[in-house]
Amino acid sequence: MKWDKELANRLGSSSDFQRYELGTEEKQLLFFYLDSLVNLTYIQNQLVDKLFQDQHPYPLTAVHTVDEAVQAILEGFIVIWSMSEQTAYKAISNGLESRSIEESENESNLRGPRDGFVESLNTNLSLIRRRLPNADLHIHIREIGRQTKTKVALLYVQGIVHPDVLHEVRTRLDTIDIDQVLDSGIVEQWIEDSWVSPFPQIQNTELPNKVLHAILEGRVAIMVDGSPFVLIVPVTFSMLFQAPDDYYDRWLIGSAIRIIRAVGALVALFLPALYIALISYHPGMIPTQLALSISATRAEVPFPSLVEAIAMEATLEMLREAGLRLPKMLSQTVGIVGGLVIGQAAVEAGIVSPVLVIVVAITAISTFLVPAYNASIALRMLRFPLMLLAGSLGLFGLILGALLILAHLVSLKSFGINYFSPIVPYRTKDWKDLLVRAPLPYLKERPEILHSFNSKRMNLQKRKKGW
Structure with missing residues (x-):
């Protein structure tokens, strides 16, 4: 079989590459995977039995080329070749272990949610989706890194973020041409405005509630697979001295x-x-x-x-x-x-x-x-x-x-x-959330500096005076 030889030539030199053949008179299947990325118990007890019973535990996605098959194997999928159908599929292997959600060690809160981001991109996305079950929350995932092919997710709320800010973020991410992206810090250094400034022009955080607050103001969040630190752009100098507890x-x-x-x-x-x-x-x-x-x-x-x-x-x-x-x-x-x-x-x-x-x-x-x-x-x-x-x-x-x-x-x-707004240029409305944080009823508008399409974030008409 051509696919068998091609996959062996591309991945066979690695000791963790496995080829597994099973079949009956009616069905012959070849399994290709890296045992360092998959759960062998799951393959033996769940996937194989249900495939031969025509019960798919997860949707199988068709794989059309050898290059797609190689990339799927490297990402932790199991590639399955059906001899009878002469077709290849990929299935989720449930093999990657990740750190459980726990409190951030670098950013402590006296009040508010305690959970923090982890190294798994899907887990981090779920922490945001769970808090913001809104169809206007858009998530776009791309791969960056010639060798690592790291998944980078862009999060924003449609109808709040200004298109110019979103376009600028996408343009800068598209310019990244590097072999490896192992942490969000590499992305941060690549896309920041001034490389020589000692002051951070991009905020990083491990707190989901902080990211949620930012994107609901009209900012953009950037998540990198393998990193618990999420980037927030654009940022002003005053944001670096604010905490969710405020x-x-x-x-x-x-x-x-x-x-x-x-x-x-x-x-x-x-x-x-x-x-x-x-x-x-x-x-x-x-x-x-x-x-x-x-x-x-x-x-x-x-x-x-x-x-x-x-x-x-x-x-x-x-x-x-x-x-x-x-x-x-x-x-x-x-x-x-x-x-x-x-x-x-x-x-x-x-x-x-x-x-x-x-x-x-x-x-x-x-x-x-x-x-x-x-x-x-x-x-x-x-x-x-x-x-x-x-x-x-x-x-x-x-x-x-x-x-x-x-x-x-x-x-x-x-x-x-x-960066120094709302001090320079002076913006009176944004001073309500600068050194002194005004009462919440007075923070009814989003920061003026972001030019959000939907500037209102609360309705005070239903609140009676004297409450």
Whole structure:
């Protein structure tokens, strides 16, 4: 048989390629599959028996060419050749094991759904479909990667998303020409607007409710098979400091938490540089008693404030990275014990001042207030050039660095949307969901920046005053 020889030539060199022949006087069937991708128990106990009884447990799809058969086998299907019909089919094998749905370890919620995405694309799609049983939810799946042929799904709500945004996303996905796509991070780096910017222009998340909220605003979600991280586009800078909890609590609580996050982000970015500028160039701006106290603690420190601050921040980053790479049982020990031991030893040895240790500790805690991990990394990395500017020019250098960062943020775009909106350009309506989250009845319209076709998302006519 031609197909038998062709499949053996294409896949026979792999040890997991199997050819299985069964038949009776009336029916002869050949099974081709990779035993690393299929469930052998299912083949023996379910598929074979029901095929010979003409009971198909799943619909069989016809396969017309050898290339289609090879691709189906590589994707985990079982290719069945019927000798009597001289026709090939493919059947689902129920063989791929996947991680069960569980709570996300990277994004924790105090309130709201606890389930998170997994590595299976079909499972992730079901998490969205279950929450949004709407025919307007469109899902388009394509293959990206010359070698891996990874399935990438595009999710959006028809009638809400603007066609220009959708067209831009599709165009950028079509430009991806690469051998392997093993994670959504590869897609993210390929389609983002600015490759040199430290700020993420695409949001990634493991939370289905966060993706659902985004696509109902008029955004587009991108899922990659094999990755639990889903991409959301377009994104604005303010989205990186928002969490689903903000909408599940009352508006006063949500607004207070957002303000705390904003203050934490500013502290994480500017506090070490401000310390250097005040100590080195502007000690007169510090209250007298505090200045005398700081001066006494720095009397025996042999290094200038810039050197000791960069050394402590670099040490903290190394401890943080070590904690991420070590097993979970050891990571907490390294982070807590390592930080305490090194900080205490450095102070006792007179290498750094106790005030700097406090500054570095407050800065480290402030970075954890940013919900988006990739945004917190950007703030951590930008601290170092700001410290260099503050060590060279004092407060003037710090102000110069802040203006450069602000100018960069204003110049960025995410899929045609201004990254720093609704601040620049100024959009009054979108300020209701910026630093202060207005009460839900006032959030009746979708973000103006997205130009959604259906801008209204709630009807307040049925709600009586005084409820």
